[in-house]
């Protein structure tokens with residue numbers, strides 16, 4: 378068939394095509410180098426606990442982005458997985474003396490199971506209803522975190538022992554702890570990267586782009602969405618578990634709906650559906666909170682203003698705009 | 709063996725009391741092109757949604773190759789050889805043309821749930837996907853994002869993707885809507901070309917296209933079948949002419 382060529386092809390700005398893809402790969406390589414370089418040297422330039430916090434939130438945001446950016450599902454309840462896993466890991470380490478890695482795995486298993494339940498109930502609904510169901514279920518989890526005997530109520534779990542890695546690496550040594558967190562982050566980030574670039578990720582993107590079409594091609598879209606939800610919840614749980622070991626406490630803040638809001642903020646600021654965006658977004662938010670902590674509750678105002686400015690100036694988020702500007706399709 | 713590939717019996721659906729489709733009885737003969745026409749809001753898209761299970765009928769039955777598929781799910785329908793297109797062009801805009809087609813081919817590799825594998829495994833499908841694109845004249849655009857294609861080519865991409873599933877029964881919802889006359893001509897040729905060896909049901913406003921392609925025409929009006937038969941018969945039916953007053957200009961143009 379011969380469709381006539383339209384000289385006025387809309388939106389044609391060489392975003393894709395072989396040239397754009399080669400440029401994209403080169404830029405991605407630059408970002409990888411920057412990220413790995415940062416992760417390796419950061420504890421010598423910045424306060425290590427602060428960098429560990431950055432990495433935990435960055436992983437949380439990347440996990441969240443898997444859902445909102447690559448599947449098109451807006452969850453407003455991800456604090457339940459982050460906070461829930463933090464409690465489970467904290468309790469396992471404190472009460473049972475479980476070592477750190479099995480402790481994190483327990484948190485991950487918990488958030489996977491919780492993700493399955495929440496996801497199964499929520500994916501039947503679309504858009505804002507989906508978000509509201511996830512929020513409602515997360516509030517139930519928050520309620521349990523407040524009421525259950527083992528969570529420490531208002532105080533949360535305090536004095537969680539960091540323990541020894543593989544029995545001999547003492548995590549009470551800051552640098553040991555740091556490189557352990559860095560490893561957890563890198564592994565989590567690589568898993569997410571692989572999911573995005575897998576046959577499964579390809580179907581997720583199809584669902585995000587046009588769900589009825591994916592359905593009409595024979596994909597059972599609900600099942601794919603549920604699986605994406607569980608994966609995202611699991612990795613969010615890993616982030617929460619790790620954070621509880623770093624700070625040696627698990628608190629209601631981790632499970633509060635504000636935390637669900639914060640992770641949305643991080644992802645949007647950095648760039649929805651980008652690979653590195655959530656990392657950048659998490660760094661911006663955590664850094665603002667840290668450096669502005671002197672001004673008390675005004676932090677929220679500054680973060681809010683930053684957010685509004687970003688939404689107005691860079692609709693696609695920092696990394697999203699950068700990708701657009703450099704004419705590459707994925708960063 | 710029956711000659712009827714798809715049959716509906718008293719198919720109906722009501723949206724909160726409004727009967728969008730009323731007692732529709734269709735018999736689609738295997739290997740033919742069957743057009744469904746009718747004024748705006750007649751219920752054509754709704755019939756498609758019922759046939760492909762995007763809506764559940766509030767009454768009636770749907771038989772496909774003699775099997776009752778009334779309570780099947782959309783993905784199941786697709787896996788049994790009924791694939792639809794949409795009234796509003798249905799491509800995956802931020803995937804490349806070749807990735808669009810590959811998504812149709814991917815399921816048979818059985819790796820679609822494999823989140824731990826690299827999508828490089830899908831490259832084994834590239835050759836076939838590009839051949840499919842070539843079939844609709846899109847080979848040179850294989851690595852462009854679908855969003856960057858002009859409208860006519862998006863529709864062609866959609867047809868290439870649908871064809872990649874080798875559907876036994878293909879449902880096309882207004883494949884030429886919004887196209888210039890030249891694109892309409894090439895899409896018409898394309899549909900004729902791909903109709904070999906399969907059955908097509910198409911909703912189409914452009915009566916020129918319908919008269920060229922369709923073996924049988926069903927006219928819907930207000931959710932009901934108004935007339936049915938070959939173009940020569942249906943186009944002379946007074947009831948049809950009345951219902952179609954508004955679009956007679958289109959007929960003249962085509």
Ligand SMILES: Nc1ncnc2c1ncn2[C@@H]1O[C@H](COP(=O)(O)OP(=O)(O)OP(=O)(O)O)[C@@H](O)[C@H]1O
Nearest residue numbers: 723726728746747748749750751752753754755795
């Ligand atoms: N999900 C729905 N809920 C409520 N009403 C609906 C729904 N889908 C369709 N309708 C109504 O059913 C009627 C038939 O709509 P349909 O889209 O099937 O018409 P159509 O024949 O495809 O028209 P067009 O030529 O404009 O595409 C319309 O009155 C429409 O408003």
Ligand SMILES: [Mg+2]
Nearest residue numbers: 752753754795
């Ligand atoms: Mg319609």
